[in-house]
Amino acid sequence: MSTTTELTETTLLRFATAGSVDDGKSTLVGRLLHDSKSVLVDQLEAVERASASRGQDAPDLALLTDGLRAEREQGITIDVAYRYFATPQRRFILADTPGHVQYTRNMVTGASTAELTVILVDARNGVVEQTRRHAAIAALLRVPHVVLAVNKMDLVEYKESVFAAIAEEFTAYALELGVPEITAIPISALAGDNVVEPSANMDWYGGPTFLEHLETVPVTHDLRHCHARLPVQYVIRPQTAEHPDYRGYAGQIAAGSFHVGEAVTVLPSGRASKISGIDLLGEPVDVAWTTQSVTLLLEDDIDISRGDLIVPSKDAPATTQDIEATVCHVADQALTVNHRVLLKHGTRTVKAIVKDIPSRLTLDDLSLHPHPGQLVANDIGRVKIRTAEPLPVDSYADSRRTGSFILIDPNDGTTLTAGMVGESFASPEPVKDESEDDGWDF
Incomplete structure (x- = not known):
């Protein structure tokens, strides 16, 4: 019953989309589902009716994933939308994540279990701050494969030079972060170019279509x-x-x-x-x-x-009360030195104190701001935490499940921060914590 093949091979790919607002993530997902014939007739009819009511001549395929009323009214993705579909080659679980900087926390959720992340870039705008933030998160979460989808190529006359410049800039940045594999694909989600079928408008591109890459990218679970x-x-x-x-x-x-x-x-x-x-x-x-x-x-x-x-x-891993990690802060409330929190690791939740914040990552040039004193929403930084009880933690590099944790506000249960044990950009030397005892000094 239990063979090596059964343990190490799968036909399932989990992937997430990310990108800035209006880069076309939901349209890409809708086009992918539509052109791969993964949309039911009644779903398509509902989208056609909703599009017509908004005065649109053609179906707005983004509505296939933007299911919340607030999303439809504002025209942006707010929540993570999960979609399940299959082709003859592979089954897929897709997480369509928000692009608005306010909802970056949802991108962390969607990509945390992904084996591939798709980062969309508007060909007219190129690499922007949110692009760099999403690349940094993908690197921290150790997502094995990253696809750079340069979208809206129809709006730049399908120029190869535009695509090449964006791909070169993003690849250089992502490699600095330590992203192991980057595949760049020029697409037009609205027109369908290189999504499921090869584009006649970009005969200079000889790589796979978006769906072809998803179907063939190696995904192994070597246990x-x-x-x-x-x-x-x-x-x-x-x-x-x-x-x-x-x-x-x-x-x-x-x-x-x-x-x-x-x-x-x-x-x-x-x-x-x-x-x-x-x-x-x-x-x-x-x-x-x-x-x-x-x-x-x-x-x-x-x-x-x-x-x-x-x-x-x-x-067996060693147990420890002192944890050093890289975190992505996801709450509106700032995380500060001496912040009293609850740390949830696996199924165990314990009291903890943030003893130090050695550095915060600057996304523009990947430099480190030493000892910022706090992390605010969407910041990525290093933290040192002391827990009330010993915890058996792994390095995130060894296990994405038992090497991760979240910090919770003990007052209202708000999730503050997602952490990766041991993950690090080259961090400056920490200073000795000389803060006063606040009653939670374990």
Whole structure:
């Protein structure tokens, strides 16, 4: 049942779109769905009616993703719109994210699980600040593939020189950030050029169409070298006559795989046992792997609760109360030194204090502003955090799931910041924190 092929191959691609306001993200998605025949007849009819009511001669394909009333009224994307579609070659989960700087936080959400990010640029405007911000976020989130879609080529007379200049500028910037792979494609989402079908207007371009690239980009999930992690979400004790002693630890496997008989350690307690059974969808299995929701049964009766982490004993991460990370601040409320927060890592939430903000990234030239004192909405910076309890954190480079966290306002539950453990642009030397004790000094 569990072969290497099954563990490492998939026909599913998760991708996200990003770009500035009016760059045409929703139109591109609508064109992609329409031309790949992934739109139902009633959906298309609804779009045609809505477009006609607004005095438009042709269907506004952006309405296929801009589903909120406020989005239709303002003509901008506000929320992340998820779309599921398929071609004979591959299945897709698409996250259409907002372009307005106010909603950059939603781009972080949409790209956090993506294997490919599409960054749109208006051919008339070229690379702008929001383009650079989205490239930086894609780099921080370690999205393996980035597509630069230079849109609205019809409005610059399909000139190769315009496309080449934008592609060169963006590629140089993205490579500085550490983006591993960049593919530039000239398109016109409105006219359909190079979206699904090759463009007759750009015979100078010899690369793949947008859809062709999505269908052929290599997406492998090599779990052989992943650190196996199961954040415990729920303890199951049915106490039935059939299973009087049943005690299972349920959750979604965040990384790697587990098998019956494997020695495991529960963190942060550090207690060890062996897996005596694995239940998947009510049936026993010998092995389970990433993204599967399972229940693990252990040989020993250990005190385990929600928020604990089950890991292989031979590959257990160290626990720590001191976390250094790169963060993207997403709240209107500023994040400041000595800010008291809640830190959510996996299924565990603990009290924490922001001990230092060593630097903030300047997007124009990728320079670092040392010790800014605070981060405001959409800032990217480095933070040092002290938690009230030890946490078993991985480096984000090793695991996007167990190497990430969010900071929460303890007063109203607002999400303040998304963090990546250990991720760093070349940060200046931190200064010693000489702030006064404020009662949360763990």
